[in-house]
Amino acid sequence: xxxxxxxxxxxxxxxxxxxxxxxxxxEDGEILNRxxxxxxxxxxxxxxxxxxxxxxxxxxxxxxxxxxxxxxxKITDRKKNLIVTSGGKNVAPAALENALITSKYIEQxxxxxxxxxxxxxxxxxxxxxxxxxxxxKGITETSPDELCRNSDVQALFDEEIAAAxxxxxxxxxxRKCELLAKEWTIADNELTPTLKVKRKVVVxxxxxxxxxxxxxxxxx
Numbered sequence: 001x002x003x004x005x006x007x008x009x010x011x012x013x014x015x016x017x018x019x020x021x022x023x024x025x026x027e028d029g030e031i032l033n034r035x036x037x038x039x040x041x042x043x044x045x046x047x048x049x050x051x052x053x054x055x056x057x058x059x060x061x062x063x064x065x066x067x068x069x070x071x072x073x074k075i076t077d078r079k080k081n082l083i084v085t086s087g088g089k090n091v092a093p094a095a096l097e098n099a100l101i102t103s104k105y106i107e108q109x110x111x112x113x114x115x116x117x118x119x120x121x122x123x124x125x126x127x128x129x130x131x132x133x134x135x136x137k138g139i140t141e142t143s144p145d146e147l148c149r150n151s152d153v154q155a156l157f158d159e160e161i162a163a164a165x166x167x168x169x170x171x172x173x174x175r176k177c178e179l180l181a182k183e184w185t186i187a188d189n190e191l192t193p194t195l196k197v198k199r200k201v202v203v204x205x206x207x208x209x210x211x212x213x214x215x216x217x218x219x220x
Contacts, residue, residue, distance in 0.1 A: 089172075093112075
């Protein structure tokens with residue numbers, strides 16, 4: 001569908017559309033493709049074909065993406081991962097998570113907000129970095145639970161989140177977070193073997209935390 005060639009390439013993208021192939025971004029951010037490279041349909045499965053290829057011949061890839069200013073296509077998420085807020089806004093969590101995970105104080109995180117009125121996050125801090133922060137601030141209680149409840153630590157994460165969200169639209173920004181003292185693991189079925197967070201498992205396991213976080217509106 002697209003290609004980074006030797007004389008026209010950009011890292012972090014999947015290139016420009018190839019010859020005779022049309023690529024566009026649908027209203028919800030999904031990447032659509034039409035051209036001779038597109039399959040005719042699923043074998044003896046008209047229902048699946050109609051779900052994937054619309055009446056105008058556009059193949060719905062299931063990927064969320066965008067074109068940059070030079071026409072290079074970037075894939076930012078999978079459509080199935082899209083968060084749809086209670087206000088009907090589509091938010092791709094991967095873009096937010098990629099911005100937040102650059103903080104040295106964040107080890108793991110999950111952006112949430114499906115059917116909610118704002119975006120939030122569950123965050124497992126990097127406790128090694130937090131211990132250094134505690135020394136600088138003169139914080140003497142340094143167990144994971146105590147650090148997560150400390151007001152200076154919470155203020156630190158508010159600052160880290162605000163800085164990471166600067167380039168996002170207001171409706172996309174993470175506006176509240178909850179710090180978790182226990183790291184997510186494969187053994188606890190919270191991570192896949194490739195260390196990706198199992199969204200459904202974590203959301204269900206921490207439902208009580210999430211509900212409490214949404215019980216009060218975020219500070220403006």
